[in-house]
Amino acid sequence: MKPSNSPDYANWIPQKLVTGLALTAxxxxxLFGLSFLLPGGTLSLILRFILGAAALLMLVMFTYMARARKLLSYEGGGVQGKILDNVLRYLDWDGRGELLDIGCGSGALTIKAARKFPGARCVGMDYWGAMWDYAQTQCENNARLEGVTDRVRFQKGDAAKLDFPDGCFDAAVSNFVFHEVRTQPDKLALIREALRVLKPGAPFAFEDVFFSRGHYPDLEELIKTLSGEVAELRFMDTRKNDFVPKLLRTPLVAGEMGLLCGRK
Incomplete structure (x- = not known):
């Protein structure tokens, strides 16, 4: 349990997932141990093998995810914060006006933006689904503890249909969100929706699992299409960095991340 006077940015690997893996293992x-009480025979041997292999797999998964969670955490390796800092590094913005953080989670990126750009106002929106360890009150408390309450606000929403008018924001960021939006499987449409609320010429930096074929089956075509719709577009392979340990460079954590940045 974190102290009440310390920000709680939670973890990208929910504790309930790690606990579930441990209980399953x-x-x-x-069951593997109990299988030795069964009468001998081919079926018993097959069952024992399946249970043993499954138990070993779950144990390996639990060990990996528990270690990965520690490395990501702000109290451990701090990798989450370093990844968010890198997103802001690619946001070419003077800090004047209002920034939108799409899928703000615990408010970490929104608050980092507010602290990096002291003259900016920042809005964090999220659906705050039940599977994640995030909540709007948590975001607001974090902002209060970080001393940026007067320039930050949070609201519930759907990234597939942003509750903002066209061209109202001066900058936008997002981190590991688009692939999680179930209400819009078309990720090009989702990115277009994020761009819709930006003013012409406004900068953006969107990081996601762009190297995941399951979510982005044709990354080259997506980049080509978007390049013709915005003033400036760059794609950065953020897998290549010196702040993510090799252990985390897998499809399960940070092995498929890339970043779209530029200006509308």
Whole structure:
């Protein structure tokens, strides 16, 4: 439990996931042990093998995710914060006006933006689904503890249909969000919706699992299409960095990340 006077930015790997893996591994291990009480025979041997393999797999997954969670955490390796800092590094903005953080989660990126750009106003929006360890009150409390309450606000919303008029923001950021939006499987349409609320010429920096074929089956075509719709577009392979340990460079964590940045 974090102290009440310390910001709680949670973790990109929910504790409930790690706990679920641990319980599953324990249950399968128990069943594996009990399988030795069964009468001998081919079927018993097959069952024992399946249970043993499944238990071992769950144990490996639990160990990996628990270690990855520690490396990501602000109290551990701090990789989450370093990834967010890198997103802002690609945002070519003078800090004048209002910034939108799409899918703000615990408010970490929104608050980092407010601290980096002391003259800016920042808006964080999120759906705050039940599967994540995030909430609007958590964001607001974090902003208060970081001393940026007067320039930051948070609201519930859907990234597939942003509750803002066209061209109202001076900058926009997003981190590891688009692939999680179930209400819009078309990720090009989702990015277009994010760009819709930006003023002409406004900068943006959107990081996601762009190297995931499952979510972005034709990355080259997506970049080509967007290049013809904005004033400036760059794609950065953010897998290539010196702040993400090799252990995290897998499809399960940070092994498929890339970043779209530029100006509308």
């Amino acid at each position: 324990a249950l399968l291990s128990l």
